[in-house]
Amino acid sequence: MSSDAASQTTPAIPEPGPLPEGMVVREAAKADVPALFALLQAEDLAATGESSLVVATVQHWFDSERARRRGVTRVLEREGEFVGLWRVYRNFDDKYWVQVAVDRRLPGATVDALWRAGLHWVEVTALAIADSLGVDRPRLDAWVCSDDALTRRHAEAAGYEQTRAFIEMQLELADYRGPAPDPQVTIRRADIDGPDSPDLRLMHALVTASFRDHFDFIERPYDEWVQNRLDDPLNDFTHWYIAAHDGVDVGALIGHNGYIEVDNAGYIANLGVLREGRGKGVAKALLHTSFARYAADGRVAVKLEVDAESPTGATHLYESVGMYRRMVGFDFFKWPRGKG
Template sequence: MTLAKHPDPTPALGLPEDDNRFESEPHEALDGPDLPDGWQVYRPSEDDVEDLTSLLRRHETRGRGWASSSEDDVLVAVSGVRTHENLLIRDADGVARGWASAHDRAAGRMLTTLAVDRELPPREADRCARVLLEWCDAQARAVGESRGVPVQQIDATAFADDPRHQQWLADAGYAKVRSWWQMVRPVVPEDRELAPTPGDRGVVVRRVRREGGYESGTMPEAADLHTVHDVLEAAFADHFNSYEESFDEFVHRLREDPGHRWDHWWIAEIVDGEGGDEGGAPEPAGALVGTWLTGPDDTPDGSFVAYIGVLENARGRGVAKALLRTIIADAAERGRNRVGLEVDADSPTGAHELYQALGWRTKYVTESWHKDVPVRP
């Protein structure tokens, strides 16, 4: 497969300021929320980030045993007005008790995050969850209508060891559709030597090019960014729940991540001419987008494989292995102590076997729960 060429050197990075497809007024999305007397619903602002972070961290601790979210992570959702919308529930004393965040990810797919204060009595917690999930339905209808699709999918995540959260989703009409292994590989200084040898099996891994080098502060070359997007779209076309995402949406979303760094983006190329151009010019074969994970408290930082994809006609050449060895060696060079990734527990490709062979082990498991919401005419 030969990817399309992109002669325009300047990518359109970002979406129009007014490109928000949500219903931003909470009381328009909710028809008299069923909450205890004195409780209020709000559209949170940056002033609420500290409370939301505390709420989310308690949710994580209850669901898997420890918390990892930071205020920077929450700020992305609250300040991302182009592609995010949020609802905050406070009780009669002003204490944050529930939060839902909707993310307009791609046409037909909306992600949602749900956190309810587990210190609430069960009856009040259940009422809080019902209101948050009702609001999510309303946002799905608004987003789907704006995008012109007949059905809008809501994609929610739950920890595998959190039956109460799972029950809230089930009661709201969601169905569990997939499990995901959250894997971690320890990194030691000696892993610097894992960097693949250029040209091994005809594969070369390089960072996306940046005019003036990485110290220049300039944007990467547009052609390389398009190559990463095109490779990943093609590589994941037949994967579970894959929705086509435009280039602008892709780059805008990844740049929102607090761990985003351009020097964590790599392209793998076939350089021996096999399957490439007749003249032997390098042909894109795979791509990896990594992020920087800040270590909690005084613990070391880590790296994370946000995306890794290999084109079908390049499989069997060791491309994925070369990309993974690259991010491991890079993490070791930076003094980091781990590389994390997520893998589909039900993937027919057997990708987890490669990860396990390279040292990854499952740390915890998450689940995808989906609901299809019919869009109003």
């Protein structure tokens, strides 16, 4: 549904509704990055007790032309003090990530008022963008951690529905020892030196085909998929692997630097195996290759997120190689104009 041509559209962004006395809303600027980072880190700590957020992620909102085109961010201030943010990001033309964060040290009534105003603003903003693109029935996506009662309460009150659970899993790498390799499965590091690299096209094909039967999968055209990767400041092509079974390429693993700075942990962003390669040890071989490499790099752990209802039984696969469940988060969806 998404296209860079369509993303050039610049709709009028709605003004916020009434706010508590003394509150000011304005467009976010690059100079706000330290304050945005501090607020979002505090929000993570309040929601989960920990945070792996890095400054580069927030900086990316302003440094990336693509992120600037697709994201709309407002900051909230009171007497010059930064107290919150509202953000909409167009992931696809009909799917919008929405985010509200408010300083939880404020009085409870003020926090609630800013949450209600924020969820209203992100909704009308997403609808304005969707209308400019000719999309009649967009979906709003919010993320709620399992122990975050505040976010859950406001999301449900605003009409969001809990739709899917995702489990963060982890393996400690101290004293990691991998199994003996399977002679029928060969793993190699993807050879990627630019957007036209054959292995990059192969990775796209393998991941796309592997995930077609997964929840909420939308196929991205090759050029858009590559641009997303190149635009990600934490992307790391050196941790991408391709698996073959009996000489036929059937699987791929994408590593990422999302947890290195704060947790000194590797991260597996995607692991996909074609139907014809499943049940043959391919996924386990990819995992152990990644584990061994992260251990050799000095990482203390490796993480990934998995759909709790994965049709491939991925949760059990990860447990079988020693990973354990750490925390759970939920996709909350809302269709303001009904489902398409």
